[in-house]
Amino acid sequence: MSLLPDRRLPGAAALLLAALMPIPAPLRAQQDEARAVFERVSGSVVTVIGHAGDGRRGSQGSGVLLDATRIVTNCHVIRDAARIEVVSGPATHPARWTLQDPSRDLCLLETQQPAGRPAGLRDLSAVVPGERVHAVGNPLGFGLSVSSGLVTAFATLQGERVLLASAVLSPGSSGGGLFDAQGRLVGITTGALGPGQDLNIALPAGWARELSARGRPPVLVEPPPSPEPRWLERSQALEAAGAWQELEGLARDWVAAQPGAARARMALAAAQLQQGRTEAAEQAAREALRLDDRMAHAWHYLGVVLHQAGRTAQAEQAMDRALELLPASPGVHLARAGWRIGQRRFEEALAEAERALAIEPGDHRNWAILGDARSRLGLADEAIRAYRAAVRLNERDAASREALARLLAGGGKADAAHRALAERSGAQTDARTMVALGVADFNRQRYAVAEDAFRKAVTSSPGLAEGWEKLGMALARMKRDDEASSALDRALGLDPRLIEARIERAALRSRRGDRSGALADARLATESTGNDPRAWRSLATNAVAAGDATTALSAYHRLDTLGGSLTADLAAWGDLLGRTGRREEAQRVFDRAESDDPRNDGLLVNIAAFHGRSGALVRAQQYLERALAVAPRNVDALSSQGYLRILQGAAQEAVTILERAVAIDPERANAWINLGHAHLRNRNAGRAIAALEKGLTLAPESLDAHLYAAQAYLAAREPGRARRHSATVLARQPDLAPALSISILSHLMEGDAGGARPLYQRLRRLDPQAARQLRSQALAGGLTAASSLPE
Known part of the structure; x- marks a missing residue:
């Protein structure tokens, strides 16, 4: 835990x-x-x-x-x-x-x-x-x-x-x-x-x-006006779907509603470029820059447009400007890597691909371009590793899969090439046999191949509940949550007693933020099979996530009674006992776990936290050092070290520690958020944004991450995105002055005094001095729309 x-x-x-x-x-x-x-x-x-x-x-x-x-x-x-x-x-x-x-x-x-x-x-x-x-x-x-x-x-x-x-x-x-x-x-x-x-x-x-x-009696508050359309979210959804005509229509409506919104012009440019209207796309991108010449993404997009139009020198200048404004821009390096390959400058392409990958290791496109560059330099084995990473991140990346197959075949590995393409042929195989084959591949963590087997099973036998169950599990491992949820629903509809489907859906719901749904599934799992330790472990884990300490403690006790407690279970149980004030019981559980497995780094970190909360700092530090001695790559410990360096004012040292943490495990939200915080302390908004956005994909409800992201986007002159994050904070803490200030400045950056005014009035009521100072600073920074705000 x-x-x-x-x-x-x-x-x-x-x-x-x-x-x-x-x-x-x-x-x-x-x-x-x-x-x-x-x-x-x-x-x-x-x-x-x-x-x-x-x-x-x-x-x-x-x-x-x-x-x-x-x-x-x-x-x-x-x-x-x-x-x-x-x-x-x-x-x-x-x-x-x-x-x-x-x-x-x-x-x-x-x-x-x-x-x-x-x-x-x-x-x-x-x-x-x-x-x-x-x-x-x-x-x-x-x-x-x-x-x-x-x-x-x-x-x-x-x-x-x-x-x-x-x-x-x-x-x-x-x-x-x-x-x-x-x-x-x-x-x-x-x-x-x-x-x-x-x-x-x-x-x-x-x-x-x-x-x-x-005092006087309370008065009823009038309901707020209807919100402004969520332009940015809708445009991003249409862009992701490739709905270019619809995106163009939306962008034009956005421009009409907010003439000063540079991001609206960017959406228009994207739609026009994808429809082959290069000149119109260039005009829209330049209009975005006229409204905000510090918008890094507008310079990036202008570079893409110019390069497609054959004006390569100007395209390079635009990309240079984008990197000057936002050094941590993986898209710029990705685009340049493709350009360098087209120019047969493969060493330079490799360097650009590596830069893109260092900034955003979770984007399959960065691995794919790295594989292309390595392949063209004759580095076949290294290219294979890159393409494999691209396919793991995006199982639907057909181009990377085919490139991988070509490299494997070229190296005499025909069987591996066929497996890479995940193609099966021949006579129809029995559905249950296909499920068994899929389970074998699933246990080897070959989820795409397992998916193929499970899909063939449910295609030939749609009423086979186990096939849908195993398909949902494979899809969940590949983070294709919508498809996984549908498959698991189908499995449980056919057979509500399926324990693995119930536990898997609980985990899926928890990952998507549905705590109550996850807890309900875990309870049903224990009712379906009262003596299966997996069900009680699921109930304990999901009860902790839902904040139900009573249920979690009861589940851990039941799990232990069944003899199913692992060291990780004891570590989590002891931690929960300690956090709920039952310290003597926690100590007994920790002593037992430490006696069984004294080199379990997760347990040692939990014990360190237990002693730290009681003020026994020497013992806490001893356990933490033991954990790192056993597992120097323990991300929890590294992230904690990094955050501690931030508190001590050593932000650059924190960056080094936290970059190592996220490189080891890029799925840990805390490490990414801490890294973003450290970059923000170093005044490196671009890198802060990249880290914080990654953290928010993993922990979308983290308010401190939203506040850090709002600050970083404001510093990067992206007011729309800054406002989106500050609005998330204000929805939970409506009178938080820093979030109000960011929202006000984001409107002023877009020349939208009307949008800023009600927020400014609220800030004036809360803190008149802060409001006056914000107005003065905005005017000093050239945000002329602030002049219409009352002094």
Whole structure:
């Protein structure tokens, strides 16, 4: 089990790494104080949940009881909720929003039944800087927790005095309590200053007393206007489908709706070039550059257009400009590699292909062009390896498959050539025999050949449930998830008892973000066969992913009772026990696993995290060093090292470590996101974008990755993409000032003052000074549309 932080939970990335940082000697006493305060006040803090109008869970934050039935929280937690609940211990109570004080972001909720015990309040006048305080709330939705820090200063926001404290806050902490060492409420935790967690705002506790006098009933919020068409996503989908006429129509509508959108002109250029209208495509690309001459992709595309028109010198100049603006542009190197092959400059083609591959190793086209260059240089064996990589990444790459077959045949390997083409001939084979042949190939990880066998089986016998089951498994291994899902659905429709199909569909649903569906399939797997360890392992794994610790712990216990626990299972079980506070049980599980397999690097990393969370840093470091000694290529450990270097300000060293991590395992989202973060710290937006986009394909719900990507795209002068990522963040954290600022600037870069204005007004309400500063900086940067924004 990976011990890296789950990037789908913003801020969680630092959990293990923070534990490995040096701490002062008095930490034990501070931890004892925090524990005592938490035990004293946890009955006064509740979780506040806002449900959307369609019944879906929307916002989640915290609240503090003023008396048994009245709760104070931040207004931004419940502002858009159609229905509100508060959770206190095991009980959930419906709540009614009765009063609001919008200028202070404080709202009052009431429940019919007592929801806990009230907190004692302490006046702001008695609080002094340097005093230890403890924030209690429900960050990230995992349950109440405590973080400690100091009152660092007082600040004036909108004319009123508030506290600044260093206690760490995360999404979900809003509305929680900031308590002193005696458990008295000194403030309501509200938010962070900037994107970090180092300096956070708390509203004075005394303001809660004034709600009855200052508050007024809430008002209904008008529904937002219909969103702008998702131009970029629709254009990308049409381009991927090769629907060039439809893309041209969409691009023209986009240009009409947003005349200042350079990306719209790029879509138009792509459609026109693919339809053979080179002159029109050039005109559209140049118009995109007129609107934004720092758009690297527009220069790249202009180079392609010019080269196709035979103006090679100008094409090379355009490509040089694209690389100047975005050095990490694999498409430029890929295009040039093809040009050099056409010019018979094969050594140069090889160098360009290698550059493209270093930037984007997951694109089969880069491996294919590398194979072409190597083949033309007479490097047959190396070309074969490149073509094999291309085919593994894209089983439908017929050109690479045929080139591979030609090379194998040319080297006297006729059988291997036939296998590369995956062609079968002769009499019809029995369906079950084909399934058996496919299973043999599947077990050898020859998934494309296995797919061919399974397809022949279900073609000849459509009612054979096992054939559909095995076909779905093969497709899933090739990441063809839509096809795999269809095949597995067909298998389970024919026979709901198929254990492997049920487990495979659970894994597929989990990979696609359907946590509840994955958990449901895993439960059905255990019901179908109560004693199969694979089913209980699936239930445990999917329960962890769904945040259901109770079910996961029960499943791990059942798996162990059946005698099916592997070292990896014990490592995951111990980790979960530790994270849920059952440390003695966790230690027993870890001791047992370590006794059985003391050189299991995954286990050692988990034990390191276990000790790190408890402050036993020496032991944690020892286990981490043991893990790396056993497995120097352990990506979890390397990614953790890289992130630690970022925190220490050694971003370039972090890049070196993290590049090694992603080269070892390009499917680890955390490593890619950390690498993108490190490049961003080094002001290398192009490489940051490449790494972050890769990370987001693996962990699309990672909010910190979306925020980093938004920053990187803005730096690369790609406002549309920057806005897309910042919008994802704002959908979950609508008042996050950095995301608002990026969205505003992205509109201004496109000359779209109308799009920027409502976001700017929101930022002005949240932070007038930040809004004024953003406007000044935009004007200083030549974004003239900012002049229409109010000062």
